[in-house]
Amino acid sequence: MALGNTVYNLLFKKTSSFMLTVAVGAFAFERGFDKLTDYVWESHNKGKLWRDIKDKYE
């Protein structure tokens, strides 16, 4: 539980750092989640999307 304690003491113990962790965590999660889901979408539909064909017309 050493890691758990460190995380708790560093991030969650004080309300101010807890709120900061929530805000930064939300931002980081959203970035990663969007990247992942967009990757799923773009690889599943490879060749059909505008981004795949636009080079031919620019």
Added chain:
Amino acid sequence: MQSVSNYSTTRGWSKSKKACMTTLGVLAGGAGALLYALESSYVQAGDLELHPPHLKWSHSGLLDSFDHASIRRGYEVYKNVCAACHSARFICYRNLVGVSHTEAEAKREAEEIMVEDGPNEKGEMFKRPGKLSDTFPSPYPNEEAARAANNGAYPPDLSYITMARHGAEDYVFHLLTGYMDPPAGVQIREGLYFNPYFLGGAIGMAQALYNEIIEYEDGTPATQSQLAKDVSTFLKWCGEPEHDTRKRMAIKAVGLMTILTAALFYLKRYKFSSLKTRKISYKPSSKDN
């Protein structure tokens, strides 16, 4: 199970009464299911027209986007064939940008049409080349002119046609490719054409698509079915331009909800673990202490 049956309201019933009630329940449920199945079945023996079968479109699946090269070809078909009779007055040239055309290309498309604008400082209306914000041109100034030019039949606006017909893009595809000679005994009036997919069978639109009727700029062989498939995909996009965004958001929504469900499931078990494992003991107080 044991404790449940102890509290059951049917505990006092005789065996035969239980059997009787069970039969009644099964019959009522079965009749309900049958009614529901009949109500929602697609057998409509009252109509004579063909219902278009489902085709496997490149955008059919839950995660499938539009084929944007097909939208681009479909626009070519719309512009060179359908636009002679049909309007699509809810679609602007700017809508093509980033979907099937670059901004420069969409501007060039728009500049090909002349739009009435004004009044100028002398109070006169004037013509100018189209801009990105202009809508697709209408071939007729009003419905009466459209009817007069088409034997009294009104070519509907195609902007939302896939939303306005049962079968959506399947219907448009089969309508465009389904022309044939009327079967023996069916009389078709002068100026009408037989099409089994059209309600009533006699449509005021002549067959519009034939092999090689236009040439695709990307070199795709312009067979009748290719033309019909591309224009149907284009019209589907016109009716549901948010289609791709919607499916992309669906991936995000399902992903996020899965994570939240797992977290909530854990939280519920965590909170209930202490409630479910507790024991309440009651110690009656006696008079002597």
